[in-house]
Amino acid sequence: MRSATSRLPARKHRSLPARAGIGLKPEHFRDILDTLPDIGFFEIHAENYMVDGGPFHHYLTRIRERYPLSIHGVGLSIGGEGPLDEAHLERLAALLDRYQPESFSEHLAWSSHGGNFYSDLLPVAYDAATLDRVCAHIGRVQDRLKRHMLLENPATYVEFAASTLAETDFIGEVVRRSGCGLLLDVNNVHISCTNHGRNARDYIGALPLAAVAQIHLAGFAEDTDAAGAPLLIDSHGAPVAEVVWALYCHALDLTGPLPTLIERDNDIPALPVLLAEARQAERILERLLPAARGVAA
């Protein structure tokens, strides 16, 4: 069941440069416009900008004029049991139309059920029924937005007895059927593999790496499960951990240089702190391919 978007040209939109970017936070709006830092791109959470006007659009418009932009959705509930929220998809289409981002991504997760929004990325069972539903939802999104989307691998804390596929096989099948790309969240790989006793490098090796078009890096919090085993939590509230930087280098060895986002959504530090983390990613990208910056359109 290939969707209509499978026939879309692969690159209707300019792509993000193979450089590092950071999440755009309101507390940094003015600093960014005052200092115009040398950074590859900014990423926004789509839902934060689904308001009619005011300061958010004022600043985003000015920042977008100067930088490549990635729009990252957190509320489409692609893994949801019910039909997609068409009103939300319309809001998303309007936002993408207004800002023409180089990239649009969403999550392999659900966040709405029965009309309620839970504001978290909730896990799905990896079975045939979910696979059909996720592919149908991605097909609808790509048809409506008239572009390919990237799907992000999840950070999860539990697994389902109902799952019949490995997460990597599930993702591979979604990519094959829907034609979507992959947003490889390396922090999520580390979290999920730790939380479920798997090897992170094997996990990455089992993904359809040719489809990866962007990477996310973030920090996690540490807890333990009921048996005392490590339970990592996707907090986005700390710097990228050493182990995640190492896994990032490993992933880049397999994929080549890719646009890389430093994600920070909690305990947000001053802009220079995030820019320093982005430079750390860029040093790795440049080591891999000195001409990486030349990829920027």
Place this chain on the structure above:
Amino acid sequence: MSGPAVFAEALLAPAAACPPGLTTWNGSAPDKRFAVYRNNVIVGLVDALADSFPVTQAMVGEDFFRAMAREFVRAQPPRSPVLALYGDGFPGFIGNFPPAAGLPYLADLARLEYLRVRSWHAADVDAVTSERIAAVLAEPEGLPDSLLSLHPALFALPSEHAVVSLWAAHQAESPALALAAVDPARAESALLCRIGLEVEIRRVGHGTALFIGLLQQAATFAAATAESMAADADFDPVTTLALLIRCGAITGITTPRRTDA
């Protein structure tokens, strides 16, 4: 119920058992792992309310506010993924929240904060030009039957409590000192407008708040003036009109003879 339905219900239940069908690689009980999701959902939504209602929180303290917000989140979870405007029902919930009954002004204070969020995110619309206003005032006989369109970031809130003074006290360098000077039982009305990128909140007369509400409901200038003067002897339409012009809050004037924005 389906798997996600049971999962969703357990997210909002304060002490529900873990949903069935969850597994863990090491055989550990999944309750603690599931609790991460429940915690993410509740904390995330309570944080969203804390962002929108900072003065309400300061008034009752963080612990009280977060306990009250948790109850609200469970009773009225968001119906949209756009959380900027979550909390529409929170002031009403506060008004009916028995532990807050000792603070009768708290619901209106929360209403003021919610309007501030709406004003902040409201659509960008240009005010009418000064030439247009001059043209209307040059032929004042057309004014009574005119309809004024107001900026979407403009709101008026009449209250039986000192909401503006309470809110302003929390912007002071020393809120405790400023609060001590406020009589919460004094009736105040608030006007909210966006000047540049900032939302300004000022105290206005009851008649002014009423007048703005009537204009927003498409009353003519004359009808809104008459009703506001009847309700508030101090109401002055000329001063109010000047205030609206100064705030850039008039976005269109439809006179009986000609229409112009």
